[in-house]
Amino acid sequence: MKLLAFGKIAEIIGKQEIEIENFPNTDILVGYLQQQYPALKDLKFSIAIDKKQVNGNVSITTGAEVALLPPFSGG
Amino acid sequence: MDRFERQYILPGFGPASQQKLRKTSVLIIGAGGLGCPALLYLSAAGIGKIGIIDGDLVSLSNLNRQVLFGKEDLGKNKAESAAEIIQKKYDDIEVEAIPYFLTKENILGIIQNYDLILDGSDNFPTRYLVNDACLIAGKPLVFGAIYQHEGQVAIFNAKGPHSINYRDLYPIPPSAREVPNCNEIGVLGVLPGIIGTWMAAECIKYLTGYGDSLEDKMLFYDLLNHNSYQVQLAKNQDSNQSRPKNHSELQEMDYQDFCGLSTQTDWEAALSFLKNANQSVLVDVREHGEQPELDDVEHLQIPLADLPNSRSQLASFQNILLFCQSGSRSLKAVDMLKSQFPDKNIQSVEGGIIRYFGDLK
Structure with missing residues (x-):
């Protein structure tokens, strides 16, 4: 699956786009990412699968595109 | 046209x-x-x-x-x-x-x-x-x-x-x-x-x-x-x-x-914050000459009454930590500065200088 990251999340992961193995659902994906990148634990973000925002724990189909969307405040 | x-x-x-x-x-x-x-x-x-x-x-x-x-x-x-x-x-x-x-x-x-x-x-x-x-x-x-x-x-x-x-x-x-x-x-x-x-x-x-x-x-x-x-x-x-x-x-x-911007903090958090965060400043809002003085931590001294005119001194800092004798004037100071700088992180150090010497020394 493809993982897209924005803002500070991309900074922490070091890339805006990475290919990773498939994860069955968003909770497991986020848990894995937090383990790989502990700084993510302190961040709030929303998740989109194939460009649609999802809430709660949602299953991820094989080959889906998952985007991690942090809030920005600057103006 | x-x-x-x-x-x-x-x-x-x-x-x-x-x-x-x-x-x-x-x-x-x-x-x-x-x-x-x-x-x-x-x-x-x-x-x-x-x-x-x-x-x-x-x-x-x-x-x-x-x-x-x-x-x-x-x-x-x-x-x-x-x-x-x-x-x-x-x-x-x-x-x-x-x-x-x-x-x-x-x-x-x-x-x-x-x-x-x-x-x-x-x-x-x-x-x-x-x-x-x-x-x-x-x-x-x-x-x-x-x-x-x-x-x-x-x-x-x-x-x-x-x-x-x-x-x-x-x-x-x-x-x-x-x-x-x-x-x-x-x-x-x-x-x-x-x-x-x-x-x-x-x-x-x-x-x-x-x-x-x-x-x-x-x-x-x-x-x-x-x-x-x-x-x-x-x-x-x-x-x-x-x-x-x-x-x-x-x-x-x-x-x-x-949004996690509580108006009060303690000395331990304040001192570690000053060490780790850029653009941070500690300000003594007591009158000049009030004792005891804080002599081992870098800070500015701006008495409460002068705060409304101290915009230029503080404008470049994103985190402003305020202390006084016991922590009540510095709370007032938070309110005064919040109205001038709503986007800054402004906190009063609980217990003031008394707590600093009482707890840490």
């Missing part, structure tokens, strides 16, 4: 759309990096009435992106300066300057006078306040925000409670320290120029029905590679949890606290 001819001859736009703009009022929150370009284009497009609210003063470091202002505007209120500049350019629209910051006390009274709200503010407490007030008042909200080289734009609350609002996306606010703003980490002026212009475009499209607006969608943009990414937003059952639903609930909200 009039000054709008080039847009009403546009196929799909037409005189009827121009008429709609003429009859519409838009409130621009913040005459900053986003608000300046939005204001320029909305006034040029012929929005009938534009309000500009901002309690901040123009400073030198604003000028790379707040393109309405120049050297002669330094030290002037942003809303008043912006209104004057726009009114001079166009005498056929109404421009209202509101030269103070939005608060939970004044926001509902202000936004009820406008059809559409454009949020170009620069901090999370204000963003949640604006979102919640727009929901209570039933006002559509054009949202835009930036972070380093990226931006996001959306239209919230376009059709009342069934529409998406900011809390559907972020029901739990990030702490202000989690996401620094451009005062802290910098920004190229063109990025808010682009995002603010997109916000103006979304206002015009939403008001006239021209094209597809970003209603219930969020558009992400990256200046470095011109990547954009559009996400369809979805209702979130968590969004109502701590949202004020009416005027009196709004008055009970503490948006600073809600």
Whole structure:
């Protein structure tokens, strides 16, 4: 699956786009990412699968595109 | 011919759309990096009435992106300066300057006078306040925000409670320290120029029905590679949890606290914060000569009564930690400074200097 990251999340992961193995659902994906990148634990973000925002724990189909969307405040 | 001819001859736009703009009022929150370009284009497009609210003063470091202002505007209120500049350019629209910051006390009274709200503010407490007030008042909200080289734009609350609002996306606010703003980490002026212009475009499209607006969608943009990414937003059952639903609930909200900006801290946290965070300062707000003195930590001394005149000394710091003898004057000082610097992290150190020598020494 493809993982897209924005803002500070991309900074922490070091890339805006990475290919990773498939994860069955968003909770497991986020848990894995937090383990790989502990700084993510302190961040709030929303998740989109194939460009649609999802809430709660949602299953991820094989080959889906998952985007991690942090809030920005600057103006 | 009039000054709008080039847009009403546009196929799909037409005189009827121009008429709609003429009859519409838009409130621009913040005459900053986003608000300046939005204001320029909305006034040029012929929005009938534009309000500009901002309690901040123009400073030198604003000028790379707040393109309405120049050297002669330094030290002037942003809303008043912006209104004057726009009114001079166009005498056929109404421009209202509101030269103070939005608060939970004044926001509902202000936004009820406008059809559409454009949020170009620069901090999370204000963003949640604006979102919640727009929901209570039933006002559509054009949202835009930036972070380093990226931006996001959306239209919230376009059709009342069934529409998406900011809390559907972020029901739990990030702490202000989690996401620094451009005062802290910098920004190229063109990025808010682009995002603010997109916000103006979304206002015009939403008001006239021209094209597809970003209603219930969020558009992400990256200046470095011109990547954009559009996400369809979805209702979130968590969004109502701590949202004020009416005027009196709004008055009970503490948006600073809600966004993790509590007004008090202890010495241990304050000292470690000073060590680790850039642009931080410790300030003694006691009178000169009060004992004991804090002699082993770098700090400024600005007595409480002088705080209102100390803007220039403090403006460059993002984190301001205040202490006094026992912690009560410094709490007052937090309130005084918050009204001058709503986007800064300002905290009083509990127990003051007495606690410092009592606990740590």
